[in-house]
Amino acid sequence: MGLLDGKVAIITGSGAGIGKQHAIALAKEGAKLVVNDLGGARDGSGTSTKVADTVVAEIKKMGGQAVANYDSVATIQGATNIVKTAKDAFGRLDILVNNAGILRDKTLLKMSEDEWDIVIAVHLKGTFAMSQAAARFLKEQGQGGRIINTTSIAGLMGNFGQTNYSAAKGGIYSMTKTDAMELEKAGVTVNAVAPIAYTRLTEDLPMFAGQEKDLAPEHISPVVVFLASDLSKGITGKIFGVQGRKIYQFYMKMTDGVTKSDGMWTPKEIQDNINKILAE
Numbered sequence: 001m002g003l004l005d006g007k008v009a010i011i012t013g014s015g016a017g018i019g020k021q022h023a024i025a026l027a028k029e030g031a032k033l034v035v036n037d038l039g040g041a042r043d044g045s046g047t048s049t050k051v052a053d054t055v056v057a058e059i060k061k062m063g064g065q066a067v068a069n070y071d072s073v074a075t076i077q078g079a080t081n082i083v084k085t086a087k088d089a090f091g092r093l094d095i096l097v098n099n100a101g102i103l104r105d106k107t108l109l110k111m112s113e114d115e116w117d118i119v120i121a122v123h124l125k126g127t128f129a130m131s132q133a134a135a136r137f138l139k140e141q142g143q144g145g146r147i148i149n150t151t152s153i154a155g156l157m158g159n160f161g162q163t164n165y166s167a168a169k170g171g172i173y174s175m176t177k178t179d180a181m182e183l184e185k186a187g188v189t190v191n192a193v194a195p196i197a198y199t200r201l202t203e204d205l206p207m208f209a210g211q212e213k214d215l216a217p218e219h220i221s222p223v224v225v226f227l228a229s230d231l232s233k234g235i236t237g238k239i240f241g242v243q244g245r246k247i248y249q250f251y252m253k254m255t256d257g258v259t260k261s262d263g264m265w266t267p268k269e270i271q272d273n274i275n276k277i278l279a280e
């Protein structure tokens, strides 16, 4: 008996890295899978059917069920096709894991319009497009469901040289909160993971040197299996940080602040109270 027996899952960008490990972990728990991957380079250029096909073959070899899809998540048409692949192959959908991603790192001062647009398209629009297509189907199906997004510490705390990526991932944080509220009535939970893992996206970063094992991408997948399964019933709108063996929660905080007893604040009074306003 698996935790996900009889369930159908789409995992975007599951031909490599973290997504591939999610696909294998969900398949081991009995889920039938749509392995979506455009098969491009780390910067989103190019396409190939090979990566998705390889993961499908691996899952079938394990005795699981999987089909490949090579559409880009970055368009409504692509997202519609990916959801249709689940419908056509397995007749239903239960779980969507929004994981596909690329990098085009540049500082604010150096970033081109193309570098901004493509990163926003794959991460932010892709998560929107997939969530909308899947949520419409889940609502129609009437049996609830699970959406698991992928944000990043860069989006939650900022990161030097990643204006485009941090904006997209910050947007995915907000989308997770809002979609969790909007889909509650339909019984669909929406959560997110903020992973830290050794993959082709991070292998050249000094902080990841020598951490291939400790930060192996498979460490992220148990949280995704938990969120995809009935074990996470009632948990929605949460952001799970995962780094190797450590799991934690990210959440937004509001300080107690200061309320003026009467009238409007003057800028000088704000300066005088700045430590109380910012006190954490």
Ligand code: NAI
Residues within 6 Å of the ligand: 012, 013, 014, 015, 016, 017, 018, 019, 036, 037, 038, 039, 040, 041, 042, 044, 051, 071, 072, 073, 074, 099, 100, 101, 102, 122, 126, 150, 151, 152, 153, 194, 195, 196, 197, 198, 199, 200, 201, 202, 217
């Ligand atoms: P990866 O590059 O190994 O895997 C990403 C996969 O997404 C690739 O196989 C790629 O072909 C696919 N993909 C890219 N654009 C696509 C598109 N338009 N449509 C469909 N598939 C597409 O990267 P990794 O590290 O596994 O990243 C997975 C997710 O985790 C990404 O969203 C990334 O931003 C996020 N993340 C990763 C971190 C890490 O430490 N590796 C840190 C924080 C977030």
